[in-house]
Amino acid sequence: MTEIRASRVTDPETSHIAEARMRGDGTLSLRRAQVLRLISKHPLSTSGEIGVLMERQHPSIGHSASPAPHKRLPELRKLGLVWSGEKRTCRVSGHLSMIWNCTPAGMLAASALGKSE
Numbered sequence: 195m196t197e198i199r200a201s202r203v204t205d206p207e208t209s210h211i212a213e214a215r216m217r218g219d220g221t222l223s224l225r226r227a228q229v230l231r232l233i234s235k236h237p238l239s240t241s242g243e244i245g246v247l248m249e250r251q252h253p254s255i256g257h258s259a260s261p262a263p264h265k266r267l268p269e270l271r272k273l274g275l276v277w278s279g280e281k282r283t284c285r286v287s288g289h290l291s292m293i294w295n296c297t298p299a300g301m302l303a304a305s306a307l308g309k310s311e
């Protein structure tokens with residue numbers, strides 16, 4: 195997967211340290227891949243719903259994990275792998291939330307990721 199910055203220039207130093215650690219140990223790419231696969235299997239989900247699915251499928255991550263789906267989704271959108279925009283009530287939070295879905299490029303990437311497991 196192409197790399198883009200996970201932290202902004204204006205983020206505190208701790209965010210840049212965390213990004214460097216996640217990039218160095220492969221966690222950043224792994225979490226992006228996990229989120230992309232979940233979106234491909236559960237289209238039109240909210241970030242809250244994706245978070246619950248991620249906890250169920252990857253229990254070692256835990257609920258308070260820093261690489262939470264809501265952080266990876268905008269990165270995947272910048273990479274052209276997912277889109278968002280429409281809104282509906284989230285089944286987890288009960289709030290109006292954006293839904294996420296794979297682009298054609300995202301579906302191809304998710305399919306390739308599934309074959310490499």
